[in-house]
Amino acid sequence: MTTTEGGFNLSLTAWFSLAFGKRKAPGMLIGHTDWVNSIAFSPGGHFLVSGGKDRTVRLWGLDSYCQVWVVTGHADWVKTVAFSPDGRLIASGSGDKTVKIWSAKDKALVTVLTGHTDWVNSVAFSPFGTWLLSGSADKSAVLWSTESWEQVKVITHISLVYAVAFSPDETLMATGTYDGTAKIWKVPEGDLVLALPEHGDWVRGLAFSPDGKVLATCCWTDTIRLWQIPEGELATSIALSGEATTAIAFSPDGRSLAIGTHSGSIYLWDLTTEKVAHVLQGHEGHISSVAFSPDGKWLASGSRDKTIRLWKVEA
Secondary structure, eight states: OEEEETTEEEEHHHIIIIIITTOOSOEEEEOOSSOEEEEEEOTTSSEEEEEETTSOEEEEETTTTEEEEEEOOOSSOEEEEEEOTTSSEEEEEETTSOEEEEETTTOOEEEEEOOOSSOEEEEEEOTTSSEEEEEETTSEEEEEETTTOOEEEEEEOSSOEEEEEEOTTSSEEEEEETTSOEEEEETTTOOEEEEOOOOSSOEEEEEEOTTSSEEEEEESSSEEEEEETTTOOEEEEEEOTTOOEEEEEEOTTSSEEEEEETTSOEEEEETTTTEEEEEEOOOSSOEEEEEEOTTSSEEEEEETTSEEEEEEOOO
16 A cells, blocks of 8 residues: 655555554654754654754655655755645745745755845745744745745744744744743734743744634743734643743644753643643753644654654554
8 A cells, every 4th residue: 555645655554564553762863963953743644854953854654764855945054944834835934034945855945035134033834824923033924825935924023033933724823032931823814822931941842722712832941932823811720830832732632732941851742631741851952843743642852962752652
């Protein structure tokens, strides 16, 4: 049996047997020569893209933990990567102030989005693929049309924008900034819908729950905050004593939250019991990015230790 994703043909049997099989230890993807800053699963879960301080974008095939391709197409760190919902395109944002769009199939450069005047820290495709959102150290978030690749809206902030995210129905977009604020905006108009209370430190990560009713935020403290949307009320706080939180991701079923930390530990928080379900250890430093596979069975983590790990989180 074979499956096709983003133009690739892949043996589904081989993918399960070679990639994961009965392995209990996490799989490891090695190739980056410096920090891994960002990772993202393809929509079908058969590929993983990563971006690093080594200025590369790398595509990994999860059939054999092998690199499919690598491209050095940026003049500075690759800070962020994202897959389009159809799996055919990859966006990368860099310290070189650009967003580049690549063909996932053959790493061909599709287009270069210019306009930011400082580092691009975060990019996100909207769930239906209509929009791309980029956040930058130039204190702006830019909404781009994926049909024309033109700017639709520029939202100016008072501090650098570090994190961006779309709601599941792509009617809302969220931004997190260095001054410790998180705001929610209407798509595509850019009207301010909600400004959340200040976090006390820079907002490093944002994640909408799969049902869109909760926005999770993390900053350089030991506390994750879960906000009710659209009310903006604080639903709950998750405190990890002594751990600086650096990355977050909801599981596809909305029952778990993965939390990466500066120490290298990853916490799986059970949102039903409101307790830590598992602590994943193995990285030797700062977790830059975490992502669940679309089926929720695997968690990928990227670290400043130059590696990517794959963890089995569901039987």
